[in-house]
Amino acid sequence: MDAFDRKILLCLQENAAEPLEAIAARVGLSASPCWRRIQKLEAQGVIQRRVALLDPDRMRVGVTVFVSVRTNRHTADWAERFCAAVVTIPEVVEFYRMSGETDYLLRIVVPDIAAYDRVYKRLIQSVDLYDVSSAFAMERIKYTTALPVTYAE
Amino acid sequence: MDAFDRKILLCLQENAAEPLEAIAARVGLSASPCWRRIQKLEAQGVIQRRVALLDPDRMRVGVTVFVSVRTNRHTADWAERFCAAVVTIPEVVEFYRMSGETDYLLRIVVPDIAAYDRVYKRLIQSVDLYDVSSAFAMERIKYTTALPVTYAE
DNA sequence: CACTCTCGCGCAATCGGCTTGCGCGAATTT
DNA sequence: AAATTCGCGCAAGCCGATTGCGCGAGAGTG
Known part of the structure; x- marks a missing residue:
């Protein structure tokens, strides 16, 4: 390269x-x-695919929520069932397993707080969670899908 | 629609x-x-643009770090200088102003921890920050740029 | 030092898919 | 019931993607 x-x-x-x-x-x-x-x-495979990016406001998903999830059930079976449930939720656009305090971090997009609550209920009914805490984004200052190119070999 | x-x-x-x-x-x-x-x-403007998505591993930015930032300087001038500094850092791919404990949340992609430390130093030298805490992603379970279409009018 | 081989660029022709004009039918309004 | 509007499908035209080929630069070798 x-x-x-x-x-x-x-x-x-x-x-x-x-x-x-x-x-x-x-x-x-x-x-x-x-x-x-x-x-x-x-x-x-450097270029994975080409996609269209939509305007969140015009799609009525202007509200972004970050959800930190902690569990006390550290088994492979639990993790598998939790992941399987989460990935099917279309409002969940990012989903990471983390190091440190929180076990999982989710980014969720919804039209309003009421819609978030419906997603939240869907989350906690899928499997039992030890702790779930939500943080709402007030402003999206930067969002890019462009990765830096300076590290590529 | x-x-x-x-x-x-x-x-x-x-x-x-x-x-x-x-x-x-x-x-x-x-x-x-x-x-x-x-x-x-x-x-x-529903479709904003079309972009190519690259493979993070092949671009040597396989490490994702979430950085929570707190400040004690709640002035418009401070915020403006902080934002201007952050948006120019190519490793910062997402940047939100938050409600709750953390004032700002950043998603940063780097090849390794050493590279993250260089970005961290660049962050704290731009403006003075009250508290910065990093959380490393172990696994990216879901990442999509596709917004749900069910809410659109 | 010269010769050769390889690799990647640019040119030009071809091909395929995007783009557009038009007629038709369905649904809605008067 | 007639008229109008709106959006679909068809087919032709056109533009940009795709490919074959010749050339030149650079690396390797006798």
Whole structure:
């Protein structure tokens, strides 16, 4: 991966709809080598896929809630059932197993607090949880799907 | 927004590279009305943009850290300088102002703990912070950019 | 030092899918 | 019941993605 590839990835992470020639001009190549590099990056799995990003407000999911979950049932079976239940909830857009105090961290998007409460009830009825604490986001200051390209080999 | 639009948005959020005809077949329309609906959704701003998603491991940013920040300087000027500093850090991929205990929550991606420490130092030298606590993600169980379509009007 | 081999770029032609104009039918209004 | 509007599907046109090929730079070797 050289400087050309990095520039291409920067472009595609910002705007994947841009015509190939425009990207080529931006990175300083002609269309065909630029296209071949993109194909290679896709074949290698560096580029996983292309998606459309929607406006949360227009989709009526302007409220973001971070939910910290603690459990006292540290068994593989419990974890499996909890994960299986959570991943099917469409309002849960991120879901991590954590180190430290909280065992799991969820990011949930909903239209309002009432809708969050419905998701919350769905969560606690799936499996029994030791502690669940919610923190509401007041403002989304930065949100990007673009990963830094400086670390890539 | 009707069932057709919702299906189109579901498709485009999963795979925006799919040919128009395939999307049309999936939602049960022919190519031209499908295309016109997509154009309308883009003009309305429902579809904000199309981006490429990269593999974090292949980009050497497999480590995710959530950073909770508390401040004791609750002035507009402090907030502005802090935000301006944070948004320019490419490793910070999400940045929220929160309610409750923590004032700000950051999601940071880095190759390893040493790299996180460099970002941390860059953070605390930009402005003075009252409290900073980091939580490392052990496992990314779910990550999607797809918003639920059920709430849209 | 020269020769050769390899790799990746740019050009140009081709191909496929996006884009658009138009006629038709369904649903709603008067 | 007639008229109007709205959105669908069809088919043609067009633009950009895709590919084959020749060339030149750089690395390796006699």
